[in-house]
Amino acid sequence: MKDSVYAYILAADIKHPEIVLKQAILETGWFQSKHLMKRNNLFAFRSTKKYMHFGTWQESIQYYKRWQEANYTNPEETYYKFLVRIKYAGTPEYIKTLKRINLARSQGSPLPVNQPTPQQTKKPSQ
Numbered sequence: 001m002k003d004s005v006y007a008y009i010l011a012a013d014i015k016h017p018e019i020v021l022k023q024a025i026l027e028t029g030w031f032q033s034k035h036l037m038k039r040n041n042l043f044a045f046r047s048t049k050k051y052m053h054f055g056t057w058q059e060s061i062q063y064y065k066r067w068q069e070a071n072y073t074n075p076e077e078t079y080y081k082f083l084v085r086i087k088y089a090g091t092p093e094y095i096k097t098l099k100r101i102n103l104a105r106s107q108g109s110p111l112p113v114n115q116p117t118p119q120q121t122k123k124p125s126q
Helices: 001-010 018-030 059-072 079-085 094-100
Strands: none
Touching: 001 018, 018 079, 018 094, 059 094, 079 094
16 A cells, blocks of 8 residues: 555655655554544544545545645745644654654554564573
8 A cells, every 4th residue: 555655646746755655654554544544534634623534545645735735835944844833743753753654664553663572582491
């Protein structure tokens, strides 16, 4: 799914496509969120307090494109600063979290998970 979403973001000529893909990954939990995915809402867009519903995930990206064109009007401003300024982020850690997402991964948690390695879980031999 990640590759299809990225290809569509590029085809739509959305500015800062890597950051926008990271937003979709973060908002949907690597496209696993049933709550947002059943609404085809890759970016957690809301109308009032309810999440918006799109017919397809591609429509969600098209909506993002229109939203970006209407709101990101200063190309001198970094995209991360723009997201902070318009309060897109729901938490103060949003930008740090976006920056930590590894786009080389194909799925999984966007945040590093501290799980023991097999060597740490092996019992010492006696």
